[in-house]
Amino acid sequence: MPIYSFMINAELISACIKNDKTAKKQFFESYYKKFAFIALRYSKNKTQAESIVLSGFSSVFKQLPQIKNQSNADYDKLIRDHFIISLVNEIKNIRNEYYVSSTIKATDVKDKSYDLFTDSVYIDFRNIKEDDLIKSLQELVPSQRLAFNLHIIDGYDISLVSTLLETNEQTIKSNIEKARFNLQKNIEKNLKIKHNEQPV
Amino acid sequence: MSNQFNYDLDERQIKIMLQNAELEYNEDAWTNFEMLHKAEPKTVSVKSMPTINIGISRSVIVPIVFIVLIGGFSSILFSFVDFKKKPEVIKEIPLVVTPYVKPKVVEKLKPKSKPIITSTLSVSSTPTLTQVVATPTLTINKPIAEPVHIEKPEIAKVLVANNNTVNISPKVKKIKKRVVSEELPTITTPINNLNENTVEPELKLP
Numbered sequence: 001m002p003i004y005s006f007m008i009n010a011e012l013i014s015a016c017i018k019n020d021k022t023a024k025k026q027f028f029e030s031y032y033k034k035f036a037f038i039a040l041r042y043s044k045n046k047t048q049a050e051s052i053v054l055s056g057f058s059s060v061f062k063q064l065p066q067i068k069n070q071s072n073a074d075y076d077k078l079i080r081d082h083f084i085i086s087l088v089n090e091i092k093n094i095r096n097e098y099y100v101s102s103t104i105k106a107t108d109v110k111d112k113s114y115d116l117f118t119d120s121v122y123i124d125f126r127n128i129k130e131d132d133l134i135k136s137l138q139e140l141v142p143s144q145r146l147a148f149n150l151h152i153i154d155g156y157d158i159s160l161v162s163t164l165l166e167t168n169e170q171t172i173k174s175n176i177e178k179a180r181f182n183l184q185k186n187i188e189k190n191l192k193i194k195h196n197e198q199p200v
Numbered sequence: 201m202s203n204q205f206n207y208d209l210d211e212r213q214i215k216i217m218l219q220n221a222e223l224e225y226n227e228d229a230w231t232n233f234e235m236l237h238k239a240e241p242k243t244v245s246v247k248s249m250p251t252i253n254i255g256i257s258r259s260v261i262v263p264i265v266f267i268v269l270i271g272g273f274s275s276i277l278f279s280f281v282d283f284k285k286k287p288e289v290i291k292e293i294p295l296v297v298t299p300y301v302k303p304k305v306v307e308k309l310k311p312k313s314k315p316i317i318t319s320t321l322s323v324s325s326t327p328t329l330t331q332v333v334a335t336p337t338l339t340i341n342k343p344i345a346e347p348v349h350i351e352k353p354e355i356a357k358v359l360v361a362n363n364n365t366v367n368i369s370p371k372v373k374k375i376k377k378r379v380v381s382e383e384l385p386t387i388t389t390p391i392n393n394l395n396e397n398t399v400e401p402e403l404k405l406p
Contacts, residue, residue: 028230033222036229041218054233125208130221133214152211153218184209 009075013068016061028057035083042087042149044097044138052090059086084154088164091142098142123191125184132194136186144179147172152179 015023032053039053040046060082067078092098137145143165150161151172162169 025230028233029225032225032229036223037218037221040223050229050232054229054236057233058237126210126213128209128214130217133217153215155215180207180209181205184207187209 010068013064013075017064017068024061027061031057031060031079031083034080038080038084039087041134041137041153042084042091042146044142044145052087055090056083056086059083084150085164088146088150091146092165094142123188125187128187128191132187132190136183136190139186140179140182143167144175144182147175148179148183151176 012023012027016027035056036049036053039049039056043049043052060079063082067075067082070078137148140148146165147161150156150164151158156164158169158172162172165172
């Protein structure tokens with residue numbers, strides 16, 4: 001079995017197109033770590049992330065001939081973009097989850113009972129851990145989660161995001177604002193719960 | 201959303217953190233991917249023939265197809281119609297060559313029988329004239345030595361049947377009898393007014 005450790009990306013891609021198993025496995029191993037985390041922040045939980053990462057990889061393998069045809073291109077960026085688009089389409093296709101959840105309005109529900117010790121916990125939003133951030137992000141409704149991930153984290157334009165999500169730009173902007181508010185609230189809530197669970 | 205909301209999240213830091221984050225590679229992921237890949241039906245079809253794309257517009261193809269159709273149809277129709285008159289094929293029936301036999305002179309003319317005049321004087325002193333004229337018959341039996349080209353096949357068949365002998369009977373001209381018409385005497389009558397001296401009877405009324 002040949003080992004493609006010396007290979008540059010173009011050769012690895014052409015080997016994958018020829019359906020070389022070793023090359024495919026090497027491609028999978030090299031991109032899995034990053035792509036699995038991307039899938040984790042786009043999905044609602046770990047199980048969904050595991051399933052969509054595999055479907056995302058299979059869609060990337062199908063798109064490899066097109067990616068290779070683009071001359072003077074950054075293959076890593078192209079592959080990443082294809083993967084993200086396939087993830088978005090996959091989540092959008094879960095219609096009952098995507099559209100029903102998107103109709104829920106983000107509201108700030110205040111607790112009637114005021115706990116002095118619970119609410120007085122200081123939250124440093126500048127030092128949030130990765131797990132807490134991911135968990136809070138996963139708790140967002142899919143439309144807000146997708147909009148936040150695409151625009152804020154992955155840096156796509158509003159117009160491109162609106163095209164991908166098949167909505168107008170105002171809706172995307174609104175969703176991003178809601179996502180910001182809800183994300184902070186989710187982080188706050190999760191950190192408070194975490195603080196309360198810790199043994200004194 | 202409440203009006204007292206303060207956004208404290210540092211998006212830049214979040215972006216850096218989430219973009220560079222990675223998960224640990226798990227070998228089970230590859231096996232799961234292989235299982236999923238095997239389960240998917242292969243839709244790749246191997247094309248034996250290369251695809252040829254010729255840029256012919258529709259406005260060219262359609263008239264050509266119509267011309268070919270009309271031409272084909274008219275050629276089928278013309279195949280049923282013959283405009284040229286075919287020359288009649290004359291089949292020469294070869295005559296059976298028989299060994300040359302010296303022809304026997306059959307040509308014999310019967311001598312004309314002289315009319316016999318018999319006159320008898322009867323006692324009743326009324327003379328009768330009886331004239332017997334024998335009609336001569338001409339029979340010529342000539343063997344045909346040379347092959348004769350005969351156009352009519354019926355005659356040729358007859359010739360073959362009669363061993364190349366021709367029987368010619370002389371034509372007897374029919375003598376038209378003159379009919380003597382009787383001349384009726386013309387009667388000359390004076391033309392008078394027929395109504396003269398005639399009296400019409402008058403009707404008697406009751």
